[in-house]
Amino acid sequence: xxxxxxxxxxxxxxxxxxxxxxxxxxxxxxxxxxxxxxxxxxxxxxxxxxxxxxxxxxxxxxxxxxxxxxxxxxxxxxxxxxxxxxxxxxxxxxxxxxxxxxxxxxxxxxxxxxxxxxxxxxxxxxxxxxxxxxxxxxxxxxxxxxxxxxxxxxxxxxxxxxxxxxxxxxxxxxxxxxxxxxxxxxxxxxxxxxxxxxxxxxxxxxxxxxxxxxxxxxxxxxxxxxxxxxxxxxxxxxxxxxxxxxxxxxxxxxxxxxxxxxxxxxxxxxxxxxxxxxxxxxxxxxxxxxxxxxxxxxxxxxxxxxxxxxxxxxxxxxxxxxxxxxxxxxxxxxxxxxxxxxxxxxxxxxxxxxxxxxxxxxxxxxxxxxxxxxxxxxxxxxxxxxxxxxxxxxxxxxxxxxxx
Numbered sequence: 001x002x003x004x005x006x007x008x009x010x011x012x013x014x015x016x017x018x019x020x021x022x023x024x025x026x027x028x029x030x031x032x033x034x035x036x037x038x039x040x041x042x043x044x045x046x047x048x049x050x051x052x053x054x055x056x057x058x059x060x061x062x063x064x065x066x067x068x069x070x071x072x073x074x075x076x077x078x079x080x081x082x083x084x085x086x087x088x089x090x091x092x093x094x095x096x097x098x099x100x101x102x103x104x105x106x107x108x109x110x111x112x113x114x115x116x117x118x119x120x121x122x123x124x125x126x127x128x129x130x131x132x133x134x135x136x137x138x139x140x141x142x143x144x145x146x147x148x149x150x151x152x153x154x155x156x157x158x159x160x161x162x163x164x165x166x167x168x169x170x171x172x173x174x175x176x177x178x179x180x181x182x183x184x185x186x187x188x189x190x191x192x193x194x195x196x197x198x199x200x201x202x203x204x205x206x207x208x209x210x211x212x213x214x215x216x217x218x219x220x221x222x223x224x225x226x227x228x229x230x231x232x233x234x235x236x237x238x239x240x241x242x243x244x245x246x247x248x249x250x251x252x253x254x255x256x257x258x259x260x261x262x263x264x265x266x267x268x269x270x271x272x273x274x275x276x277x278x279x280x281x282x283x284x285x286x287x288x289x290x291x292x293x294x295x296x297x298x299x300x301x302x303x304x305x306x307x308x309x310x311x312x313x314x315x316x317x318x319x320x321x322x323x324x325x326x327x328x329x330x331x332x333x334x335x336x337x338x339x340x341x342x343x344x345x346x347x348x349x350x351x352x353x354x355x356x357x358x359x360x361x362x363x364x365x366x367x368x369x370x371x372x373x374x375x376x377x378x379x380x381x382x383x384x385x386x387x388x389x390x391x392x393x394x395x396x397x398x399x400x401x402x403x404x
Contacts, residue, residue: 146337
């Protein structure tokens with residue numbers, strides 16, 4: 001097994017900055033985190049969200065002007081009959097039910113995909129804590145385990161195309177951003193996720209299905225070798241590490257399933273068409289009719305925004321501003337995992353006696369937060385006095401339940 005020279009922490013940080021994608025340095029193409037901005041900006045900033053409403057309102061008043069100023073009396077009466085007929089039949093489109101059900105499906109799918117994005121910390125911490133040893137071979141084994149697992153997240157798939165065998169790496173198959181970053185297997189070798197001999201081993205296999213499992217198998221084999229060589233001492237420790245690797249693999253499997261079987265395309269098409277047809281019909285059916293008494297103010301119902309929410313969340317692994325950052329996840333996992341299993345291995349600060357054991361200890365707050373009262377966790381019935389004082393309670397046995 002090859003030896004590994006340990007690099008200073010500042011040198012590692014320099015290498016990480018050099019290898020970081022340009023999109024992370026200039027902010028282009030990154031997920032827009034707007035939670036803090038929404039809580040602090042003024043209300044005029046929300047005018048940017050009203051573009052579709054503005055277009056629809058303009059079209060509505062254009063139809064109103066044509067109806068009132070261009071059409072003659074006979075045409076206006078015909079328009080009124082058409083408008084009333086469309087307004088009566090508009091209820092046949094179950095738009096609220098369709099949109100509510102569709103948005104629920106899309107949001108639940110979005111949450112499941114987000115919850116199955118694997119983070120390396122559990123695997124790395126178990127490898128760091130349970131595989132003991134500081135010699136170069138053990139350090140290299142720990143680092144290789146992390147590299148193999150992140151490589152499986154980058155993903156492995158094989159297929160045949162014009163008789164030429166090629167591999168395409170889970171995030172490369174489901175995220176266009178990752179695929180553009182790693183267009184070929186050679187790019188993975190250049191990025192350091194693979195070595196030439198490992199690539200040759202992958203290409204030597206003639207399996208006609210995806211190979212996401214191969215790096216996981218390498219990692220499991222290496223973990224078992226560490227157990228055989230007594231660096232991973234007990235079977236319980238071995239089982240703990242293998243279970244963490246298995247859980248990481250299961251998250252990748254779930255991502256593949258969600259990408260492989262999307263929502264049946266007929267359902268989004270029907271919903272999107274129904275929403276657009278609904279608002280197209282509303283341009284005529286919701287007009288004020290001349291010579292008719294209207295005792296209610298016009299109600300502008302905008303389920304179109306719910307439709308846009310569903311469209312934006314339908315493919316969270318796409319290339320929109322609010323889609324998930326596959327490249328960032330890969331970079332974060334490889335850098336964090338390597339730091340945990342190498343730099344943080346067997347590291348613990350000097351121990352000190354803490355202040356919390358002192359009987360005089362009082363919780364400390366900042367000057368600003370100390371001005372607010374802290375409400376204690378109190379049960380709803382804790383202050384109820386069921387018996388007046390002074391009192392004496394006499395306990396007795398419970399009466400047996402009557403049998404029928």
